[in-house]
Amino acid sequence: MIPRMLEGLDSVAWHEIDHAYGPALDTPGHLRALLSNDPEVVARAVVDLDRTVYEEGGFVCPAATAVLPFLVEVMPVLSSEHRAALLDMIERIADDGENAEQVDRGWHAAWAEAKPKLVARPGTSAGDSRSVGRRHDPSA
Template identity: 40%
Template sequence: MDQLTDPLAGLDAVPWGSLHHAYGPAVDVPDQLRALRSTAAPVRRRAMSELFGNVYHQGTRWGASCHVVPFLVALADDADNPDRAAVAGLLRSMVLGDRRDDALPFDPQRAFASAAGVTDEQAALVERHLEAEDLFEHEEVAKLADGVAVRWEADAFHAGARHTERYVRWLTDPDPRLAGYAAELLAWFAPDETVLAGLIAVSDDEARAAVRASANLTLGHCPGGSERINVRLQELLSANAMVVRVTAAVGLAYRLGDQLPDLALDVLTDARSLDFDAEVPGWDRSVRGFVALALHRVGLG
């Protein structure tokens, strides 16, 4: 494949042997990334499981993790990849870990504050002792371990933050799971004009209802008082799909609190009385959970 279109271009230029994951030097990562493009589904599933175990072991990121991120972005961006949404799910885990929506809006400076001052040398020292399985035999090195772990989290997050223009492009992807994941992923980065325009523009037709719902939740979590966001969410209170109407009302409740328009409040109370629920791609919390939180924010929880 032409280097300009190969999602794994540059893979062999990364010094994987000097990077570490949960089980030592990351020399097996390149083949695992290549296997994500296999035509055989079992091969792809095994590679996905191995990558999760290596570079996202029990929620921990490692020195190699941030170097995996751009290749996962490129693989999810590759129209020939048969498991793009699954790759985006792994990408999300790598970049954000197990953070849930109650951490939004996200402040990376505060979240990663304990990594401030951690040097490359300190990170390498911790890696060496982890590999030797004698970390806790060296008290001074063990004291560095928590800060180093946060440093690896921060490195992975910032690696993911460099690709928001790709995530915006995925919002219009024919695969609604990938598009929905992209909308949720964008909630974690400070929105610029391109991000806001992309989220606002997502269609509300029936085929894109799940994507529109995910975008609504992200807009609801956006910091700032952009009137365009409020206007778009109010328009969507009359959408055909109930999941779009309800998530638009949730978004407005998050943004406006007790200044919520009557129609949005009606949508929320109807959803509660009907016990309406749905899963929105990219979000761990169900719509019913968001409705409960939204009503709490307006004083009706």
């Protein structure tokens, strides 16, 4: 059974979406692992998502766009440590979304929808979310 926060995960054509190492076939597993009761499994999933979804070198890959709504949904149930690590990854992707030459065409719309939810989400403390998007919002 798929947890409600990951509804739609299996509807995504992950084989057609690229991350830093090619098709994002492993990405649904990383997202599911975020909901594990084992903190080590969750920590590994955070590292794996950062390694595959964040493209160092100024490129926002399609997988970043695809995972963002799922990350928004799972964020409230994560420990503050794991939430902070994922928020940091999202912030780096958002920075690249403003400055990179290659940005997935869906990123800006996905980010515009996710950003207010990340800041206002129950379970996301002000300390974790205060900088999300700050560099991308002149009023922040």
